[in-house]
Amino acid sequence: MIKTRLRDFLITRDDWIFAVSDYFHPHGIRSTLRYVPDDSGERELAGKRYKKYDFDVAFDFMRMNRPEWVEDVHVVPEENIKEVLSPSSAIARLYGLDKRVTEIVDILEREGINREMMGITGSLLPGLQNEGSDIDFVVYGEKWFVARDAITKAKSEPGPIEDIDMDMWKNIYNKRIPEISFDEFVLHEKRKGNRGMVDGTYFDLLFVRSWEQIKDPAPRGIDTGTMRTEAKVTNADFAFDSPSIYKVEHDEIDHVLSYTHTYAGQALEGETIEVQGVVEQIGEIKRLVVGTSREPKGEWIRSLTLLEKEGYI
Structure with a gap:
């Protein structure tokens, strides 16, 4: 049995490259197709050219070439996998060669985080940057919060790590197309503290669970409609995970999930949130799901506590 987790990459026998998504x-x-060999591709690895596929194009390609692998994500049979790439392996390969990664x-090492708890995902992982x-930097488990701080x-402080300027925030906002205003978006994002610039390159600090934190999955429920409500967050330990998980105090809803990175880390424990999403029934439990499509319309999470504190409401 192949052991993988979120943000690993895998290479099939056809040299298709997937990002593990669960x-x-x-x-x-469970994964998403990212790169396919193509003589006209704009990227190169080991003498072979590759084309990068965005989300929708990747699904079109898979429906045409491997429809049996297509569900809500792409499901690659283990017998078709040639190699698994761990983000931690990219640290060993890039440290000392890529100045930005090294910095x-x-x-993080000065804060007591071992390299085994770090990784690089995205295009740098297979060497197709x-x-x-950008640099998609991974930290595993509870060490992520130490890294974020x-x-x-x-x-x-003076050094290679800088904050994001307003032009970059606008680019990120326009790329994500969230259902909240630009000012509210930036307010939430700056508090998260997991984005920055290193020697002029944008990087994102991504959370992945340690092996000890990976428990049994919650079963899929039945969509029963939409809801807009307010709730108090009682646990946000996995708010930066994918999906983001917020345990809430509410008459009907047990917890809120976000499948879009836009609302990862959107609220802290003890804060009141406004959320609109799809209600999912799982036995006696209901959860409220945000990010039910690639660019979710009419779905959001806002920290009312943060907005009130900063004078937005």
Whole structure:
């Protein structure tokens, strides 16, 4: 049995490259197609050219070429997998060669985070980056919060780590197309502290569960309609996970899930949130799901506590 987790990459026998998108794989590895060999591709690895596929294009390709692998994500049978790429392996390969990666690693190591708890995902993991590629930096488990604090501290001091300027925030906002205003988006994002610039390159600090944190998956429920409501967050330990999980105090809803990275880390424990999403019934439990489509319309999470504190409401 192949052991993988969120943000690993895998390579099939056809040299298709997928990003693992889940911790749980009941019948094949749940993932999303990212790169396919193509003579006209704009990226190159080991003498072979590749084309990067965005989400919708990847699904079109898979429906045409491997329709039996298409569900809500792509499910790759284990017998078709040639290699699994762990984000931690990219640290060993890039440290000392990529100045930007080296600088981030050095900052985190000074805070007591071992390299085994770090990783690089995205295009740098298989070696298919280009000049415009961001750095998707992974930290595993509870060490992620230590790393986030270290990056926040580094942004306030002279050095290679800097905060994001307003032009970059606008680019991120326009890319994500959230259902909240730009000002509210930036207010929430700046508090999260997991984005920055290193030597002029944008990077994101991504949470992935440690192996000990991976438990049995929640079963899929039945969609019963939509809801807009307010609730108090009682636990946000996995607010930066994918999906983000917020345990809430509410008459009907047990917890809120967000499948879009836009609302990861959107609220802290003890805060009141406004959320609109799809109600999912699982036995006696209801959860409220945000991000039910690639660019979810009419779905959001806002921290009313944060907005009130900063004078937005």
